[in-house]
Amino acid sequence: MTAIRRDTQGMTSVDSGSGRDAVRAGGGHSRPEDGRSDEGPLPDPARVDPDVLCTLLARHGWQRRGGARGHYTRWTPPDDLEPDTSLLIPADRGFDDSADLLDEAVAALSRSGVPSARAVLASLLVPGDEIHWRRDVPGVGGAVPWGAEEELRAAASAMLSAAAKAGHTRAAYYGARLDAQAADFLERVLVVAPGTGAGLLTAYAPAPEDRQTTTTLVRALEVTRDAIDLQRATGRPDAFDDGVRLGVSRELVGSLVQLVRGSEGAEIALSWAASVGPPRGFVNRPLLLEFSPGDLPVLEAAAERLERSEPPVAVELTGAVVRLKRAVPGGEGQIRLRVLTGAEVDEVRVRLAENDYRTAAEAHLGGLPVRIRGRLERKGGFRRLADPAGVEAVRLDAAERDRLLKALRLRAGRAAGPDDAEG
Structure with a gap:
C-alpha cells in the first residue's frame, strides 16, 4: 500500500509501505x-x-x-x-x-x-507534468553537502508556490497574499526518488487539473531567462516589468536566486505528462533552461525592483481579532486580525487609536468579527494594514456565527506557526 508523506518544504513525497522509495x-x-x-x-x-x-x-x-x-x-x-x-x-x-x-x-x-x-x-x-531541477554543487565522490539538498528543496518549493500564485492572479510581489492557494497546490505535488543522484529533484504536478500553474511556470521562466539576457546585454531592466503579465514576480525571481546562489549553475526542465499530452498552445517537447552564478546580480536587482513596484492595496476586511497588545492602559494599541473576507491573506496586524482599539477589544470579548478599511502595505509581506478607518463590530445571527467559527478553525490551521512574532 502506498503512503503519502508531507516533507518539510511543502511538497509531498511518495513512499512504499516499508518506507523505501516508491x-x-x-x-x-x-x-x-x-x-x-x-x-x-x-x-x-x-x-x-x-x-x-x-x-x-x-x-x-x-x-x-x-x-x-x-x-x-x-x-x-x-x-x-x-x-x-x-x-x-x-x-x-x-x-x-x-x-x-x-x-x-x-x-x-x-x-x-x-x-x-x-x-x-x-x-x-505517478503520472503528471514532470518538473526537474538540477543544481551543480561541488562535492566529494558524487555526494553533496546536506545543506545543499535542503537548499534545492526550498528553492523548488518557492518556485512552485510563486507559479501557483501567478496562476491565480498576476502581481509583481505577493508577500503573504495567496499563501493558502499556494499551499493547496503544493499538497497535490508529488516528489519521488527515481535514483537520479545528488543535486537533482523531480516533481510531478497533476495534469490536466493544475495545468494553469505549470503553463504559468513555463512562460514565466522563459520570460525571465530572456529578461536576464536582455539586461546583461543592454543594461535595460524593464523586461522584468513587462514579464509580470506572464507570471514573473519577485517570488519567482527570488526562487531562482535561491536555486543558483552557492552553486556552479542550475537547470530547470519540464516535460508534459505523456498520458495527457501538451496543453493548448504548447509544443510537445521538453523545456530546458539554464541559470548561472553570472545571472545573480541581475536577478537580485530584479527582485528588489519588482517588490518596490507593487503598490499598497486598498481593502475592506472582515475578520476575527485574535490578539491585542498595547504597552500601557489607554492610548493606541496593536491587534492581529485573522482575515475572513476582503483580502487573500490569512492574518494582518493593525495599529489602532484608543477608541478603535477599544472597539476591537469589545468585539473580541463578545466573540464578534470586526470590519475595517485600510491599505495593505508591502512591508512585512502585505501583513500590515495602514491608515485604518471605520472600525466596527459585525453583528451575526446564529448561522453566520457557525460559519465564522468554521472559517476561523480552517484559517487557524493554515496560519499556525510561520510568523507568530509581534512587530
Missing part, C-alpha cells in the same frame, strides 16, 4: 506476485498505455530498433548501457500477447540498472 527499482531477478520490486511498488501493467510507454522511453533516450510492423516495437537502453536488455512494446492492447509483453517490459525496467529505467517507471506510477 519508484526506485532494480536488483531483482523476477517480478513478485504482489506487484513490487525489491525496492518498491511497480506500475500495474494492466493499466499501462503502450503509446505512453513508448513516448516515455523515447523521451529518456531509449532507442527504437524496429519490430514487427503494426504489432510491436523493440527498445534498447540509451548508449548501449545494457546490451542484453530489450523491451517489446505492443502497438496497442488488442493483441493476444499484449498483456504479457507489457508485464515483461515493466519487469525488465524494474531489473534494469539504467537510471532512465527508474525514471520511466516513476512517470508510469
Whole structure:
C-alpha cells in the first residue's frame, strides 16, 4: 500500500509501505506476485498505455530498433548501457500477447540498472507534468553537502508556490497574499526518488487539473531567462516589468536566486505528462533552461525592483481579532486580525487609536468579527494594514456565527506557526 508523506518544504513525497522509495527499482531477478520490486511498488501493467510507454522511453533516450510492423516495437537502453536488455512494446492492447509483453517490459525496467529505467517507471506510477531541477554543487565522490539538498528543496518549493500564485492572479510581489492557494497546490505535488543522484529533484504536478500553474511556470521562466539576457546585454531592466503579465514576480525571481546562489549553475526542465499530452498552445517537447552564478546580480536587482513596484492595496476586511497588545492602559494599541473576507491573506496586524482599539477589544470579548478599511502595505509581506478607518463590530445571527467559527478553525490551521512574532 502506498503512503503519502508531507516533507518539510511543502511538497509531498511518495513512499512504499516499508518506507523505501516508491519508484526506485532494480536488483531483482523476477517480478513478485504482489506487484513490487525489491525496492518498491511497480506500475500495474494492466493499466499501462503502450503509446505512453513508448513516448516515455523515447523521451529518456531509449532507442527504437524496429519490430514487427503494426504489432510491436523493440527498445534498447540509451548508449548501449545494457546490451542484453530489450523491451517489446505492443502497438496497442488488442493483441493476444499484449498483456504479457507489457508485464515483461515493466519487469525488465524494474531489473534494469539504467537510471532512465527508474525514471520511466516513476512517470508510469505517478503520472503528471514532470518538473526537474538540477543544481551543480561541488562535492566529494558524487555526494553533496546536506545543506545543499535542503537548499534545492526550498528553492523548488518557492518556485512552485510563486507559479501557483501567478496562476491565480498576476502581481509583481505577493508577500503573504495567496499563501493558502499556494499551499493547496503544493499538497497535490508529488516528489519521488527515481535514483537520479545528488543535486537533482523531480516533481510531478497533476495534469490536466493544475495545468494553469505549470503553463504559468513555463512562460514565466522563459520570460525571465530572456529578461536576464536582455539586461546583461543592454543594461535595460524593464523586461522584468513587462514579464509580470506572464507570471514573473519577485517570488519567482527570488526562487531562482535561491536555486543558483552557492552553486556552479542550475537547470530547470519540464516535460508534459505523456498520458495527457501538451496543453493548448504548447509544443510537445521538453523545456530546458539554464541559470548561472553570472545571472545573480541581475536577478537580485530584479527582485528588489519588482517588490518596490507593487503598490499598497486598498481593502475592506472582515475578520476575527485574535490578539491585542498595547504597552500601557489607554492610548493606541496593536491587534492581529485573522482575515475572513476582503483580502487573500490569512492574518494582518493593525495599529489602532484608543477608541478603535477599544472597539476591537469589545468585539473580541463578545466573540464578534470586526470590519475595517485600510491599505495593505508591502512591508512585512502585505501583513500590515495602514491608515485604518471605520472600525466596527459585525453583528451575526446564529448561522453566520457557525460559519465564522468554521472559517476561523480552517484559517487557524493554515496560519499556525510561520510568523507568530509581534512587530
